[in-house]
Amino acid sequence: MRNPYSPTLRLRRLATELKQGREHANLTVAQAGTALGWTASKISKIETTETKRINPGDLDKLMDLYEITDPDKRRAMHALARDAKERGWWSKYREVFGDQALPDFEAEASAIRSFEGLVIPGLLQTPEYAEALFQGGRYTGPEDIERRVQARISRREILTRFDPVWLRVVMDEAALRRMIGGPRTMAAQMRHLLYMAQLPNIDIQLLPFDVGSHAALVAPFSILEFPDPLNAPIVHVGTVTDSVFFEQPGDVERYNATFGDIQGTAISTSQTATFIDDLARSLESTP
Missing domain, CATH: 1.10.260.40 (lambda repressor-like DNA-binding domains)
Structure with missing residues (x-):
């Protein structure tokens, strides 16, 4: 367990x-x-x-x-x-997560607010999408890709456990438009997003291309909050080689402000669901 x-x-x-x-x-x-x-x-x-x-x-x-x-x-x-x-389940994936493992903090988070500009956020990815995503990087063997997929999918448990994490996601339209794994994989990923968006603890909002410039034209980031007041919020920013965590109040506040800005710019959750459903239908009709 x-x-x-x-x-x-x-x-x-x-x-x-x-x-x-x-x-x-x-x-x-x-x-x-x-x-x-x-x-x-x-x-x-x-x-x-x-x-x-x-x-x-x-x-x-x-x-x-x-x-x-x-x-x-x-x-x-x-x-x-x-x-x-104690050692968490993620310790066996140290080669994937590194020394400071994001799942270590996700395990006790009460709320996560996340922005993603280019791909579907890891917590909302299907195994097929994740596999295709990893295949697009530098060449690694199939065993390594399988390990990475297993590690990524294992993180999703925090969304459906008895006391689930409260997840708020804002995605740029580019994350939905980038063809990862082909139309069938993308259509299944869109349907998975729609399913997850129906859960009471998950909100998904979209930043369409036509909004133009917005406050988060930067690296993707996540803000993690914890139920115990002794554990201050932290910000996670993924990089090519590692994970960076920001803990200083001033840094966290700047990311809070940025997320607030993009939430205000993004379309509503219901409009986002309609957009994703239309995109899924288009992908499903692709020969």
Whole structure:
């Protein structure tokens, strides 16, 4: 069974709790290190999540120093430390997702707002579309492509689980017009989009060509929000070689503003559904 949470977020939450505990105890990083006979660097690495594993003994010492005495609070912090050691399902696809895996954050997200300019967003792709998409890149063997497709399709579970992610997507018309895999593959992809758009937790909006210039003529991006207030929103931007995550409030706010702009420019969800249905019918009638 897949973990319903993000080990990375659990580690970040624990680090935040420990930093707040130190500050409430009116201790600097250096003072905390001296009191425990540790280096200031060790305290700093724990608080910045550079240290990926915090053993129970060290955690107890930190909580004792910071006078965190509430039994429930201590149990909760130990639970965070244990959860942070777990490996999510995406760890077996490390060669696909890299060291900072987007699914690690998606697993615990409560809402995702995503813009895509050239292709169908990964969370809404069919296996056939994803396979054709990967075949268009640099040559790799069929086994590698199959792994990539499996990894991408596995991400979709967050949309249909018991407590699904709230997904808001804005796509440029180019994402629908680009012929990936041929008419049959594209027609099936359009029908899948229409099916997903009927789910109460998913909204899909289109930016038609005729709107001209818009605020998101940039790289695709996603804004992820989390239910726990200790986990601040983050922005994910995919690149050719890796994933980039922006966490500074100013950066996140700029992406929030951009997404708000393109949502206002895009046509409505019902108009988008009509557009996609017309396109699907056209593709289905292609010889």
